[in-house]
Every structure is written in structure tokens, then in C-alpha cells.
Amino acid sequence: VDRFLFFTLILSLTVALVLLGPPFSSLVSLNYSDKADRTLQAARVLCDQGFFESAASRAYYVMFYIVTAFLESEKLSYSRHSAVIAGFGQKFARSGRVPVQFHRYLIDAQKTRLEADYNADIQISQTDAVQTIDRAEEMLNFALANIDSIPPSSP
16 A cells, blocks of 8 residues: 555656646746845845945845756756856856856856855945846846746757
8 A cells, every 4th residue: 555655646746747847947937036036135225234245145146046047947956056157157158048248247246255255354345236236136137038938958
């Protein structure tokens, strides 16, 4: 009986995943875009209050969530930030599926975040924080408008 129940559960999950197909990937991107939007709002509030290091760090995570949604839409997942950045560059930016500057934005934002979060001697300027936030918003707007219509990668 236990074996029958186990196989029934596996079969049900498999059928559900097949039936969910592309709408499931839209749901994944929706979850990440919602999280990115909330994080962008937090970055703006932090910046307005003069917390430029924290604002820049949050702006990086906006970009990171967006990039993760793009990668997961192709069933790609990485455990390290550097691998996510490299994967996004290879699969989306270099192939021209997204504006190539988005990869540079992400690299620059990660560098700023690392400095802001881990280097007590570095202060992030308001200009740098605002630039990172603006770039994160540009990427979010692009993702919201295009994530479900970007052609699949070529083999």
C-alpha cells in the first residue's frame, strides 16, 4: 500500500509539472518580480533617509532577483552569486536576449554591494546609490515587459 501511494504521488506531481509548464515559469518570474519590486521600494526609502550603503546593497538584490527569474525561466539554478552573474552574462547578455549593459550593471552593483557590506573604510556616495537604484529599476521594467516573450536560448 505504501509503495502504491508513493508512485501515485510521484505520478501526480509529474502530471502537475507538465500541465503547469510555461504558466509555472510565469509564476516563478512573478514571485521574483514582486520581490524585486518590494526590494526596489526599500532601496529608495533607504536612499531617501541617507543610508546609501544599504540602499546600494538592496538595489543589487533587485538585479539579482531579476536575473534569477530569467535563469529559472530556463530551469537554470546556481548556488553562488558569481555563478548566477556568469550564467546571466552567457545565456542572456552575450546572446543579445537582453541589453548587454545589464550584465555590466549587475557586475558593478555586486562590486558596490560587497564594498558597502564588507568594507568599513568605504562609503557609498548618494550619486552611486542613486545610479545603482536607477539601473535596478531599468532592469526590473525590462523584465516585467519582456520576461515571458524572450526567445529561448539556442542549443
